[in-house]
Amino acid sequence: MADLQALAQAIITGDQNTALEVxxxxxxxxxxxxxxxxxxxxxxxxxxxxxxxNNEVYIPEVLIAARAMKxxxxxxxxxxxxxxxxxxxxLVVGTVQGDLHDIGKNLVAxxxxxxxxxxxxxxxxxxxxxxxxxxxxxxxxxxxxxxxxTTTMPSMERTIKAIKxxxxxxxxxxxxxxxxxxxxxxxxxxxxxxxxxxxVDLAKSxxx
Ligand code: B1M
Numbered sequence: 544m545a546d547l548q549a550l551a552q553a554i555i556t557g558d559q560n561t562a563l564e565v566x567x568x569x570x571x572x573x574x575x576x577x578x579x580x581x582x583x584x585x586x587x588x589x590x591x592x593x594x595x596x597n598n599e600v601y602i603p604e605v606l607i608a609a610r611a612m613k614x615x616x617x618x619x620x621x622x623x624x625x626x627x628x629x630x631x632x633x634l635v636v637g638t639v640q641g642d643l644h645d646i647g648k649n650l651v652a653x654x655x656x657x658x659x660x661x662x663x664x665x666x667x668x669x670x671x672x673x674x675x676x677x678x679x680x681x682x683x684x685x686x687x688x689x690x691x692x693t694t695t696m697p698s699m700e701r702t703i704k705a706i707k708x709x710x711x712x713x714x715x716x717x718x719x720x721x722x723x724x725x726x727x728x729x730x731x732x733x734x735x736x737x738x739x740x741x742x743v744d745l746a747k748s749x750x751x
Contacts, residue, residue, distance in 0.1 A: 640702075
């Protein structure tokens, strides 16, 4: 019987080979894909997220864990689709126009994927119209904006304005080193989070 605790542990330690092996074994044994996701991948990413929040691990450990999660998810995703498992929620995420920083945004995207969200990553330097078009196309519940430069923070405001003008119901969450809760309130964002682990809590609360 595949050991899902071992899978969670492999995610936590970023052991990609073991994560893949246990996921494959669990699928072959007929373990429900949702159980593999919840008790293996999400459990592991939750633990790493908590440790990151508590400063017990740092960015490199999170990136390595996320890489292991991503590999395992690649073979699990077709099984989840076959089993008709619905994602926890859906969002488009990107770094706003003029800004090329993507390390933080990638971490946020990976943590959300790890928490069971369907994440559409639009990349960097994303124009407001592109956020609107993609959010509309995928009919997502959330739009996530990241900015690392004080000079690109106004792109967040422009994007929120464009989303509102387009009449989309998606809620907007923002983050990035120069961003604050005050700024989020000022530009009409629905939520702000200071780090990738809190971004998961925020996303869940915004769609609750
Ligand atoms: Co740039 N850069 N950079 N840079 N860079 C900073 C941001 C800077 C603070 C450095 C400095 O001067 N001390 C400064 C900004 C100053 C300011 O605006 N006040 C700066 C500058 C000026 C620039 C250039 C203008 C430099 C130049 O060319 N003269 C230029 C701009 C290019 C552009 O974007 N148009 C530039 C370029 C670059 C590189 C390309 C070389 C590279 C980016 C590589 C990449 O991302 N692929 C780079 C880097 C690496 C940095 C630093 C060193 C590190 C940023 C980072 O990745 N942090 C940075 C200085 C620093 O922070 N020490 C700096 C780690 C990352 C995990 O944190 O992104 O904050 P962060 O994400 C966190 C949270 O903020 C939060 O969760 C993450 C994980 O906990 N979060 C969210 C982020 N997005 C979120 C979204 C959410 C929720 C939470 O919801 C959707």
